[in-house]
Amino acid sequence: MDEKIEHIGNKTPFERKLNIVASNGYFKKKQEEYAKSKIEVTQSLIASIDSDWTLGHIDHREEVMSTEIIRILKQVDADYRVQIEIDETPTDEQLKMIESFKKKGWV
Numbered sequence: 001m002d003e004k005i006e007h008i009g010n011k012t013p014f015e016r017k018l019n020i021v022a023s024n025g026y027f028k029k030k031q032e033e034y035a036k037s038k039i040e041v042t043q044s045l046i047a048s049i050d051s052d053w054t055l056g057h058i059d060h061r062e063e064v065m066s067t068e069i070i071r072i073l074k075q076v077d078a079d080y081r082v083q084i085e086i087d088e089t090p091t092d093e094q095l096k097m098i099e100s101f102k103k104k105g106w107v
Contacts, residue, residue, distance in 0.1 A: 009062025012042045027053035 014022070015037060022033035027049075034046045049057060090098065101107040 007058055007062055008065050009058040009060070012045050013039045014042055015039070 012034070014034070018033045018036055022030040031046060031049075034042050037043060037046075045061070098107065
């Protein structure tokens with residue numbers, strides 16, 4: 001399992017005090033502490049695993065989490081994208097300024 005330790009599928013947000021108690025123990029030991037967590041995603045992790053934490057679980061969770069992260073980022077992008085309408089026709093004042101620049105050789 002060492003090759004999967006740093007994968008996102010093997011991570012979960014966890015309260016500091018509970019994490020200290022759970023330490024780097026085996027999944028069964030950590031499960032007891034995860035069950036005390038108030039973080040929804042950590043609670044759902046415990047609810048979905050009734051035995052041991054395997055490479056298959058990590059791979060599956062990584063797929064689920066990656067899909068969810070992409071969905072959230074796309075939603076944020078859609079929600080916060082600003083639509084700006086630009087009228088590119090120069091005003092009379094801008095046209096005069098352009099003519100002035102042309103006479104000076106700047107344009």
